[in-house]
Amino acid sequence: MVQILLSKxxxxxxxxxxxxxALSAAAFRDQxxxxxxxxxxxxxxxxxxxxxxxPLSWAAMGGHLTSVNVFWPxxxxxxxxxTASYSLPESTSSDTLGCTLLHYLAIGNCCVGMKRxxxxxxxxxxPDSHGWTALHxxxxxxxxxxxxxxxDCSADTRLQDSKGWTPYKLAIFTGATPxxxxxxxxxxxxxxxxxxxxxxxxxxxxSCTRVSPIGSLSDFSQFNVQC
Numbered sequence: 218m219v220q221i222l223l224s225k226x227x228x229x230x231x232x233x234x235x236x237x238x239a240l241s242a243a244a245f246r247d248q249x250x251x252x253x254x255x256x257x258x259x260x261x262x263x264x265x266x267x268x269x270x271x272p273l274s275w276a277a278m279g280g281h282l283t284s285v286n287v288f289w290p291x292x293x294x295x296x297x298x299x300t301a302s303y304s305l306p307e308s309t310s311s312d313t314l315g316c317t318l319l320h321y322l323a324i325g326n327c328c329v330g331m332k333r334x335x336x337x338x339x340x341x342x343x344p345d346s347h348g349w350t351a352l353h354x355x356x357x358x359x360x361x362x363x364x365x366x367x368x369d370c371s372a373d374t375r376l377q378d379s380k381g382w383t384p385y386k387l388a389i390f391t392g393a394t395p396x397x398x399x400x401x402x403x404x405x406x407x408x409x410x411x412x413x414x415x416x417x418x419x420x421x422x423x424s425c426t427r428v429s430p431i432g433s434l435s436d437f438s439q440f441n442v443q444c
Contacts, residue, residue: 219251229260236275237266244272244288247281252288262288269312270321277318280325289330315346323351323367326360331367341372348378356384356400359393364400374400 236242240260243251265271276284311317319339322330344350352372355363377383388396
């Protein structure tokens with residue numbers, strides 16, 4: 218279908234939709250052959266969505282190492298036929314959400330990619346615009362392997378985001394028991410009491426960019442329906 222659309226003259230770099238562009242959508246869905254086809258048709262390897270997220274960001278977020286390797290085999294992106302190249306972002310570069318590649322690798326539980334990023338100098342404790350580090354994201358999604366990698370690289374479990382949430386609190390909130398147990402050995406105080414005192418969490422809608430306070434996981438379904 219992609220080949221048919223391209224043969225009809227569809228702009229390979231047209232923007233729109235949830236992923237911002239076709240290349241990012243293919244990267245997130247781990248469609249390596251489609252990624253290479255789009256690159257061969259002059260898709261911009263560094264094309265970004267309205268938050269500044271690139272196809273590499275989306276591949277990392279999807280947790281697909283094969284797609285990450287398409288965009289970052291040895292520090293650059295090269296399609297199978299060598300028609301495109303893309304330098305790895307600087308370790309401190311971030312999008313408009315303040316997220317670096319390491320944040321997205323943690324979201325996707327892509328441990329091999331995380332280790333590679335950390336070896337290339339990505340800061341393990343660098344927060345995004347809301348104060349979330351890679352460990353916050355890994356804990357929130359219950360990614361025990363990613364949490365283990367970050368802890369092994371000296372991630373700080375006590376860092377709070379802009380609302381006072383630590384990775385440990387997020388793991389409790391989402392019911393990620395294995396992560397709670399893993400982080401409890403690194404926490405110096407029982408933070409669960411803060412949750413019982415009405416600490417609120419804000420959900421962010423990626424489609425309409427709406428932010429809404431929620432008090433429990435049950436509020437998520439209502440938040441999604443309203444969007």
